[in-house]
Amino acid sequence: MSDCHGCPAATMTMPPPGGLSGARRQIVAIVGPPNSGKSTMFNRLTGLRQKVANFPGVTVEHRMGRVKLEDDREVFVVDLPGVYSLNPRTEDERVTHDVLTGRMKDLPKPDAVLLILDSTNLGRHLVLAAPVLSLGLPTLVILNMADDLGRGGGKIDSAELAMQLGAPVALVSAAKGEGVDKVFQFLAGTTHSAAPQQKPLMELPVIQDIPKCRAWAANAGSKAKYHAPAPPLWTRRLDSIFLNKIFGPLVFLLVVVGVFETIFAGAKPIQDLIDHAIDYSGLWIQHLLPDNAFRSLLINGVWKGVGSVVQFLPQILFLFLFIGILEDSGYLARAALIADRTMARIGLQGKSFIPLLSAYACAVPAIMATRTIENKRDRIATILIAPFMTCSARLPVYTLIIAAFIAPHFQVLALLGLYLAGFLAAITTAKLLKSTVLKSTRSSFMLEMPPYRWPTVRSLSLRLLDRSKVFLQRAGTVILAVAVVIWVLGNVPLSHGKPPSLDHSFEAGIGHAVEPAIRPLGFNWKIGIGLISSLAAREVIVGTLGTIYGMEGSDLEHSKDLQQALRKDLSPGGAAALLVFFAFAMQCMSTIAVVRRETGGWKWPAAQFAYMTLFAYAFAFIANRLVTALA
Amino acid sequence: MTWKAQYWTLGFDLQMSFKRKAKAAHARSTPARNLHELRRGESGILDRLEVPEEEARRLMEMGFLPGHKVTPAHSAPGGDPRVFRVDGSEVALRRETAIRLILR
Known part of the structure; x- marks a missing residue:
């Protein structure tokens, strides 16, 4: 990624917030059909200066970023959802339409538009140019x-196309960074003053239905001497393997197994390293500080609590890396195709496969990814x-319990069993939902197969950085706060100026209050505290238990x-029972929040939480009885 | 194979569709009337889309416009859904949709 000449976004220094003067910063919208490389272009322009945001009142998320120009000025860019047209029929199209016409709340009308089209499929992609250019921005x-x-071997006369369309045209490779300087020049130009609009040689279609716009696009293409490139041979060759009757399913299985193998085997050494670093730094701090309440809070509350969670960062990053590669390379669309028939049997469709696979990393982005499913009932079921x-x-919970209770030979088996x-x-559950409340006729399935592409290091590392930030932020805030609260509750009320023994603390009081409810599952009050704290996020229980047992006087010098x-x-x-409970229960505030947002109300998340908790409780009860009877 | 059996095949099945093969054999005697009847190596010109308006609009956005040439490509292991090449893209469709896209 050293090809960043003429690409000022690569300078990593963060500019002071607010820009140069009090003047409003210019807003530029990025519009384009799906698979046109919008995100690559967005990443190329903004680098690390971006964040995911939501428009108020709609479920469509978008990314906002700042582009730093050569003269230190800044422009805001908004990456809008991929659309084929601006007819405000689907939610994605409505958002794009509303932003471009200035009807989106809290976002002024953009000052300029970057329309991104795939030059290898220009005939079809130019269709979107008609409605976008009609906006007059x-x-x-x-x-x-x-x-x-x-x-x-494709060709286009971009100067001629610019004349025909009455708008500047830039031939660019966002993935390689070629020609991106023209985009920066355009951005610099728009921030001075609106460039005088050229009169297009071709009139825009008056009635913008699809056949008319397509004919207009074909006409524009032929006037600009557009010559489509030869079909992507490699994509066809790869498809004859990946979609082969015998090899296709084999590769599919290998990919799924490979993902999990990498997560466990690949991340292990790094994880051990972090684990040791946390252990030793904890000991080191312990020796530096005098033995008082503050040391206890720092070591038992903060270090043990946060440390026991942070060590899972490598596993999580490996998983996101894998899913990122699958998605960026184009294989995930093939996997959805292969999975469609099986998904149809449980009443869903191939497009549900992609969110479900990413749910192995995290349910939050997975639930957002269901937006590609047009059928509303299919989408809610997913x-x-x-x-x-x-x-x-x-994983942190599974790993801890499995390592403590299951013989080494059976540990992987137990983990696979939980998956x-x-x-x-x-x-x-899907079968149940789709044959009752979410029943629908077999929905249509149409999915574009993008050509295979090498995933770029740049886009993958941006993804991983983003995930690490989210994870560490949570470890640094939610998990830290919970750890401190757990430690404080375990050390009050003071008697004669000294903290009570754990059994007489407030914490034990709360724990004993919930104990009757969880006793049938074989949990004591300490696990109960862990369960309550894990309502914030599942992995918090590991930190909580670390804190509780640390206070109890067990000398937790090592994670063992x-x-x-x-x-x-x-x-x-x-x-x-604890393993089974965690397998099925919905202990995650972020997931509940995102389900509420995506389904537009509390009805579904409330039902989901109740259903999953009951499901988890019932099966944990059975697991407890079964194992106790066998043991 | 019941739907329960797929538990053990982790998300896909190797079951072949013999029904489809029988149908394709039948199609050999007459020219293909819709996308589903197109054989490998054949192609046809789309005439009309006999689907609800909303679905037709989506299909047209993907390139399935009357007058465009459609060529079948690979399909999922069971034969359904199938990928069609149209207007510079490859789009996968289920059989029930392909049957309703009528050729000239």
């Missing part, structure tokens, strides 16, 4: 993937089952010691 038409166009997939936040249990719960403390305190039946 200063527009730069970006013909992306110029490298693929050239390689395939949202409702997504949290059953074993997300990465369950399978979540999967089975998901498809059973938490396992030993648990073994003393939890029966095998209770351990099995």
